[in-house]
Amino acid sequence: MRYDDSSPSPESGSAVSPDRPWYARRSTLVVAAAAVAPACLAGWLLTQVLVSDGAGERPPKASAASGPDAKPGAAPATGSPSAPAASAPASASPSPAASAAPAPAKGPLTGRTVVIDPGHNTGNFKHSREINKQVDIGTNRKECDTTGTTTNAGYMEAEFTLDVSLRLRAVLEAQGVKVVLTHQADRPWGPCIDERARIGNEAAADAVVSVHADGVSAGSRGFHVILPATVKAGGADTAKIVGPSRELGERIAGNFARTTGSAPANYLGGGTGLVVRDDLGGLNLSTRPKVFIECGNMRDAKDAAQLTSPEWRQKAAQGIANGIVGFLGG
Numbered sequence: 001m002r003y004d005d006s007s008p009s010p011e012s013g014s015a016v017s018p019d020r021p022w023y024a025r026r027s028t029l030v031v032a033a034a035a036v037a038p039a040c041l042a043g044w045l046l047t048q049v050l051v052s053d054g055a056g057e058r059p060p061k062a063s064a065a066s067g068p069d070a071k072p073g074a075a076p077a078t079g080s081p082s083a084p085a086a087s088a089p090a091s092a093s094p095s096p097a098a099s100a101a102p103a104p105a106k107g108p109l110t111g112r113t114v115v116i117d118p119g120h121n122t123g124n125f126k127h128s129r130e131i132n133k134q135v136d137i138g139t140n141r142k143e144c145d146t147t148g149t150t151t152n153a154g155y156m157e158a159e160f161t162l163d164v165s166l167r168l169r170a171v172l173e174a175q176g177v178k179v180v181l182t183h184q185a186d187r188p189w190g191p192c193i194d195e196r197a198r199i200g201n202e203a204a205a206d207a208v209v210s211v212h213a214d215g216v217s218a219g220s221r222g223f224h225v226i227l228p229a230t231v232k233a234g235g236a237d238t239a240k241i242v243g244p245s246r247e248l249g250e251r252i253a254g255n256f257a258r259t260t261g262s263a264p265a266n267y268l269g270g271g272t273g274l275v276v277r278d279d280l281g282g283l284n285l286s287t288r289p290k291v292f293i294e295c296g297n298m299r300d301a302k303d304a305a306q307l308t309s310p311e312w313r314q315k316a317a318q319g320i321a322n323g324i325v326g327f328l329g330g
């Protein structure tokens, strides 16, 4: 869901690429992947030239903003329900390069660092007091963290984000990337959004990706990538990351579309799959290139069918990874 923004403010930074659309930038690594994309997708991509002014990108506030129908009782048992074996990187690695040793693999991206931020935490539902504590995001104060959304059947966004993040880690590690997760079901709640940003900063990450799924009304479908707006206030100063973050986001959006076959969101972003926001602490406080990705809408039955599919989640992770690898020049 809309992660650390339970009280969305009017969109002030909405914009779409004024110069070069994301689909014009493709990672050479994934050109092969594009070949397997349905021909109709290519045609569809060409239709995504329309650039909106972003007006109306603020989606309707999710009616289940705090996930009231989530099953709290399910939380303890679902720390990493369908996640690949996190403790066994080699077996968890689904990529063709899965033969890589469990130890940090040597690869074209050895020496690069990526921080992956699985949105929310399955334990947040049981720690409302802690996660509701306000933290400073530079431009504002916001809740430490939010619960995230769920599918109508109760599959938690926090389960989804961790599962995709672990898959993403495996793919990147096979390329030699040093991967840092902001958490992995190893803490009862959080981290807070300011800490999530700080982890990326302190790791001197070459790229940071926060993984989410949205929780808006049925019929709203597709993915979108959220880019940092230019903000400067308090501890927030994104001037240096706006440009590289956009490139990172465009590459992820293009690769995600190709790998999953999903379309950009039909409810915001003007069909570009890109949205700029100035109200997210995780972006405002980052000093490293960083984006969020909303992989789909958990409240839409068709999107939910994808989000709950391990096979689809693998494609999602691969698409995000391809975008990151392209950004890193791998």
Ligand code: ZN
Binding pocket: 001, 002, 003, 004, 119, 120, 148, 149, 157, 211, 212, 213, 214
């Ligand atoms: Zn979220």
